[in-house]
Amino acid sequence: MKFTKLTALAVTTALVAPAAFAQEMTIVSWGGAYTKSQKNAYHDPYSEKTGVTIINDDSSAEAVAKLRAMNEAGNVTWDVVDVVAADAIRLCDEGLAMEIDPDTMLAPAPDGTSAADDFGDLLVSDCFIPQIVYSTTFGYRTDLVGDTAPTSVCAVFDTDAYPGKRSLEKRPINNMEWALICDGVAKDDVYDVLATPEGQDKALAKLDTIKDDVIWWSAGADTPQLLADGEVIMGSTYNGRLFSVIEEQKQPVAMLWDAQVFDLDGWIIPAGLSDERKKQALDYIFFATDTQRLADQAKWISYGPARASSAPLVGQHADLGIDMAPHMPTDPNNAQNTFLYNYEFWADYRDDIDAKFQAWLAK
Amino acid sequence: MTDNTSDGPMLAADGTPLKKSLARALRLQKMRALMLIAPLLLFVLFSFIIPIFSMLSRSVENSIVVETLPLTVTELQAWNADSGELPDEPVYAAFVADMVVAIDAKRHTRLGTRLNYEQTGMSSLFRKSGRKIKRMDPEADAPFKEKLIDVDKKWGDVETWRVIKTHSPTITNGYFLNAVDMRRTPEGAQSQPEDKQILVKLFGRTLIMSLIITGSCILLGYPVAWILANLPMRTANVLMILVLLPFWTSLLVRTSAWKVMLQQQGVINEVLVWLGMVADDSRLVMINNQTGTIIAMTHILLPFMILPMYSVMQTIQPTYLRAAKSMGATNWTAFWRVYFPLSIPGIGAGSILVFILAIGYYITPEIVGGTKGVFISNRIAYHISSSLNWGLAAALGTILLVVVLILYWAYDKIVGIDNVKLG
Numbered sequence: 001m002k003f004t005k006l007t008a009l010a011v012t013t014a015l016v017a018p019a020a021f022a023q024e025m026t027i028v029s030w031g032g033a034y035t036k037s038q039k040n041a042y043h044d045p046y047s048e049k050t051g052v053t054i055i056n057d058d059s060s061a062e063a064v065a066k067l068r069a070m071n072e073a074g075n076v077t078w079d080v081v082d083v084v085a086a087d088a089i090r091l092c093d094e095g096l097a098m099e100i101d102p103d104t105m106l107a108p109a110p111d112g113t114s115a116a117d118d119f120g121d122l123l124v125s126d127c128f129i130p131q132i133v134y135s136t137t138f139g140y141r142t143d144l145v146g147d148t149a150p151t152s153v154c155a156v157f158d159t160d161a162y163p164g165k166r167s168l169e170k171r172p173i174n175n176m177e178w179a180l181i182c183d184g185v186a187k188d189d190v191y192d193v194l195a196t197p198e199g200q201d202k203a204l205a206k207l208d209t210i211k212d213d214v215i216w217w218s219a220g221a222d223t224p225q226l227l228a229d230g231e232v233i234m235g236s237t238y239n240g241r242l243f244s245v246i247e248e249q250k251q252p253v254a255m256l257w258d259a260q261v262f263d264l265d266g267w268i269i270p271a272g273l274s275d276e277r278k279k280q281a282l283d284y285i286f287f288a289t290d291t292q293r294l295a296d297q298a299k300w301i302s303y304g305p306a307r308a309s310s311a312p313l314v315g316q317h318a319d320l321g322i323d324m325a326p327h328m329p330t331d332p333n334n335a336q337n338t339f340l341y342n343y344e345f346w347a348d349y350r351d352d353i354d355a356k357f358q359a360w361l362a363k
Numbered sequence: 364m365t366d367n368t369s370d371g372p373m374l375a376a377d378g379t380p381l382k383k384s385l386a387r388a389l390r391l392q393k394m395r396a397l398m399l400i401a402p403l404l405l406f407v408l409f410s411f412i413i414p415i416f417s418m419l420s421r422s423v424e425n426s427i428v429v430e431t432l433p434l435t436v437t438e439l440q441a442w443n444a445d446s447g448e449l450p451d452e453p454v455y456a457a458f459v460a461d462m463v464v465a466i467d468a469k470r471h472t473r474l475g476t477r478l479n480y481e482q483t484g485m486s487s488l489f490r491k492s493g494r495k496i497k498r499m500d501p502e503a504d505a506p507f508k509e510k511l512i513d514v515d516k517k518w519g520d521v522e523t524w525r526v527i528k529t530h531s532p533t534i535t536n537g538y539f540l541n542a543v544d545m546r547r548t549p550e551g552a553q554s555q556p557e558d559k560q561i562l563v564k565l566f567g568r569t570l571i572m573s574l575i576i577t578g579s580c581i582l583l584g585y586p587v588a589w590i591l592a593n594l595p596m597r598t599a600n601v602l603m604i605l606v607l608l609p610f611w612t613s614l615l616v617r618t619s620a621w622k623v624m625l626q627q628q629g630v631i632n633e634v635l636v637w638l639g640m641v642a643d644d645s646r647l648v649m650i651n652n653q654t655g656t657i658i659a660m661t662h663i664l665l666p667f668m669i670l671p672m673y674s675v676m677q678t679i680q681p682t683y684l685r686a687a688k689s690m691g692a693t694n695w696t697a698f699w700r701v702y703f704p705l706s707i708p709g710i711g712a713g714s715i716l717v718f719i720l721a722i723g724y725y726i727t728p729e730i731v732g733g734t735k736g737v738f739i740s741n742r743i744a745y746h747i748s749s750s751l752n753w754g755l756a757a758a759l760g761t762i763l764l765v766v767v768l769i770l771y772w773a774y775d776k777i778v779g780i781d782n783v784k785l786g
Contacts, residue, residue, distance in 0.1 A: 093472035
């Protein structure tokens with residue numbers, strides 16, 4: 001008898017428990033310093049305001065595959081997911097992310113500008129709410145480059161002037177563009193050239209000239225480690241990682257902003273959430289992507305806010321007390337020669353060029 | 364004994380034939396045994412076997428084209444892909460009718476992604492055309508041929524329609540062909556252009572490097588296991604902790620530690636330079652290549668080799684060796700003719716474990732493998748998590764599974780699976 005009562009009690013608790021914890025949401029992001037900056041700028045203020053408990057899940061790197069698996073299993077456990085724009089486009093194409101109407105679902109700027117205008121061209125997909133602008137760019141060891149510090153991205157391909165290893169990402173995106181530019185292709189023609197097999201061969205031939213001097217990375221933390229150990233003389237990575245090497249760890253490393261490639265990172269809401277959870281997710285997004293909140297994030301990490309109206313509000317680093325504006329990839333001094341990741345092009349050519357790139361790597 | 368029992372079946376006490384009664388008793392016993400293992404059996408079935416087969420079935424499954432464009436696929440059957448001429452108006456009309464439905468359900472971009480694996484540009488073709496076709500009416504706006512070509516000139520390209528037709532069957536060999544560097548075309552299977560061939564090479568590399576890793580695990584593990592088996596129990600147990608220690612450390616930490624050890628500014632190179640054995644400008648390259656992968660994976664998989672060897676060696680009586688020596692064998696002969704053959708089941712078990720773990724390894728080659736030290740599993744991971752080409756990933760996985768089964772079969776034929784012991 002006692003046993004039955006206990007069982008009944010356990011069953012009731014199990015049934016009641018989810019209702020009691022409805023004020024909980026799972027937000028997926030990249031982990032590390034990035035999640036910390038989001039926690040400080042978005043999660044904590046939001047929890048304080050609404051009483052919702054936020055659970056962090058550091059799964060953004062596998063978000064696309066996991067969302068597809070969850071969707072097929074009919075059990076989506078994530079409420080809001082942080083992904084790069086290219087992944088957001090893929091998720092939107094696959095029907096795994098919800099479409100967003102910026103004007104009704106996102107906060108307007110303080111001066112009344114609509115969200116659609118405030119984000120402008122950065123709304124690259126119907127499902128994507130941009131959060132930050134980051135860039136993939138180069139850092140170099142100031143003590144290893146000799147008297148003339150590199151000023152152009154083509155220094156990467158100049159092993160005579162800058163002997164030593166370089167680190168590049170183990171994928172074609174960005175590397176192919178840099179190779180073509182340094183092979184004399186005009187910036188405006190890069191994607192026209194890269195769309196042709198001859199152009200792809202040209203880019204690979206240029207990369208071939210430094211193939212023996214390259215260490216290929218696949219995790220964002222690789223280049224900072226290689227630079228700090230003096231294993232490479234220069235290397236590409238995300239600008240926020242370099243900021244941390246230079247300003248927080250005080251390593252003899254400097255930024256080479258030339259031909260940096262802008263990319264976007266932001267939120268998507270998974271498709272197939274219940275109405276209640278969808279409402280909750282939209283409420284969070286409305287709060288977390290308003291002008292002030294986006295500007296706040298830059299206090300903890302050196303990525304530029306995606307709203308035009310947030311830029312003037314960027315202040316100082318919360319711990320280091322230095323001005324963050326000059327460390328933003330979007331700062332006019334840093335943004336003299338930039339690329340914007342060509343989402344349309346890479347959505348089409350990624351599979352094809354990646355196969356060629358990997359075959360070239362394995363040669 | 365009565366006449367009845369001598370020519371009829373033997374009866375049990377309750378009058379039923381003994382055979383039947385025995386079978387019933389046995390069946391009951393079997394059922395009871397089955398009930399006992401049922402939880403595990405069901406668990407394995409639902410969490411392991413069914414998911415594996417559903418994943419592997421993706422390697423041939425291709426219903427997306429027919430489901431998204433049912434009318435178009437029917438119309439395209441009448442069209443000759445080799446004619447070099449564009450399909451006629453009915454195909455275009457059917458396509459618009461299909462697309463209007465698909466756009467409503469947001470399925471057209473998914474099809475674009477699927478076809479983009481076969482033909483570059485399909486992804487944006489479907490996405491962009493979708494926005495414009497959305498506004499068309501399948502009845503009122505006909506004819507569509509000109510209009511679609513206006514929307515995007517690729518609809519006026521025979522190749523686009525050939526791709527759709529080629530990949531319309533619900534069961535396809537396309538993924539398997541892709542997995543062995545070939546592709547499906549209207550003219551049958553053809554090999555990929557040379558600059559895209561990589562997967563067969565990776566399969567070969569995975570097998571060869573896994574064999575090398577297994578070999579180096581045997582070489583390094585055998586003496587360790589021998590020492591452990593021949594030391595007094597107390598000392599052996601302490602040393603055993605050293606063997607097991609790596610098990611309790613995160614795989615990522617161990618792999619990253621090798622990076623610190625092996626890189627050009629790393630511990631080993633620094634020591635060699637300091638000793639003057641290597642010049643400062645010609646430091647050894649031991650990582651981001653095959654050497655790095657072999658060293659790191661040998662270290663990580665070594666316990667899987669030592670443990671089965673150790674447990675087999677423990678059962679070998681030291682008296683056998685003494686007996687051999689007493690009959691005049693040298694140390695070497697005693698070892699090679701007596702001890703070693705007895706220890707082979709341990710080597711066999713360890714080798715199978717290490718080899719099978721090695722060919723599926725992914726994270727270590729990714730971190731320390733550079734370009735020459737990556738495995739086929741790295742491509743599988745790429746297709747699962749980045750390109751979302753799960754069909755190709757499933758085909759690669761199936762091939763890997765079949766290769767392992769063939770090797771297992773070959774092992775059974777050559778060495779004999781009865782010769783494998785875990786203790």
